[in-house]
Amino acid sequence: MLHIDVDNVSLLYDTPAGRVSGVHEASFGMEESEFLCIVGPSGCGKSTLLNIIAGFLAPTSGEIRIGGKVVTGHGMDRGIVFQDFAQLFPWRTALENVAFGLEMKGVAKAAREEIALKQLQLVKLEKFARSYPHHLSGGMQQRVAIARALAYDPALLLMDEPFAALDAMTRDEMQRLLAEVWRETRKTVIYVTHNVAEAVYLADRVVVMTPHPGTVKTEVPIRLSRPRDPLSVEFLEHQKQLMRHLSEQAAKV
């Protein structure tokens, strides 16, 4: 049985101009501990698909199964990291933010703070445990968000362009850190991005999506050893291959 099964998922929007297809018959499966990137131009429905997997949107047809269980609404088997830094609760310290999910689960204060601190160590922010989010940089806030999404140990981590709003240098640093966090935790991850280099750096496999209607065009496995060197010939080769898939469909439009 596949760990994650996205099975023929479609979503139609009702707009004043009529029904618009957001996602059209998207399908892919995932093994446990796999890192999957969904790449595509804006408007291809990749974020919409992620929101369906997260349970924030209900698909018009098709279904998503996590460990064989059909997804109906959001649940604690999934952790989510958004693009917007504002996702953290400003009235809670970094530690209290990370502990939120455990608090909802009813874990006692001492125990949840211990786990939260371990999660902050994982993203190298244990020194800032008592800081409020507005005292942290954008990159640090996203690291807290990653720790927060991992703290209650979900089966699946969903990430919606978490580093897209960061400057290029911080983004590279974040990607290295995320690759390290993933190596240590071995979470199953679905990571949405429009950045091809980012996908090649992080993913075991890349799902390429195309717009009008948003559907899965192809899948590209990335079989490079980790940690990856973005300047190696193989790396650039994979990047080119993905670019070709994306430009082919751009030429068609």
Next chain:
Amino acid sequence: MSAFGAGARSFRRAAVTLLIAAALYEATARSGYFAAALLPTLPAVAHALWAMLMDGTMLRHASYTLYRVMFGLGLAVAVGLPLGILMGRIPAVEHFFLPLVSVLMPIPSLAWVPVFILWFGLGNVTTILIVFYAATFPMLLNAWSGVRSVNPLWMRAAGAMGANGQSLFWKVIIPGASPFIITGFRQAFLRSWIAVVGAEMIAASAWGLGWVIFDAKEFLNADIMLASLAVIGCIGFGFERLVFGSLERATVLRWGMVRTAKG
């Protein structure tokens, strides 16, 4: 620039403004163009204030006024805060109360004083109800906007982490709306402070800062009137800065949810 240095500088600037205003007043009062009984000099006002402080009457007047404000403000928070939150969360409640709020809100609270005197007589009940009327709307409107302005991303993130119903309300919506709710407290206090003095002038008997001003008019005691006005200004300013200022510093300013106000 340290916060303390900035604070000291703004204090100095405020002191300069007040000193110049006081000097201008004093010059006018001593110019001889106006009767001393109508425009008493500052030492005369200070003397009246001192006398009233010493014989305890000023304290008693201020206590009555503060009691009415606190009682009325407490009622306003007890009604306006939950109602505003419910209006922000439940469309049916919003649809029912919004027309009522829109009609009642523009009526100045003092316009109700004669009506309330007819219904409740002179004294505490009328003044407290006027305060309640004045304070309810700023509390309610701010709570309502606050709840509606809670970032949907917080709701999504909290929902994904298993928050629902009660926990979503207490751990996300209320803290998320807190900048507005605290502004609501602040505005409600200021409105009550303005309303109570007006209400006391007409509807109080024997005690209260508003009453003492109105009563002093009968005897041409301009010094007592001005002394009471100074006390009204000082208490209002003190509350606004100390109580609501510290509440803000302990919460929304600490969380970076509002920018520091200048001055």
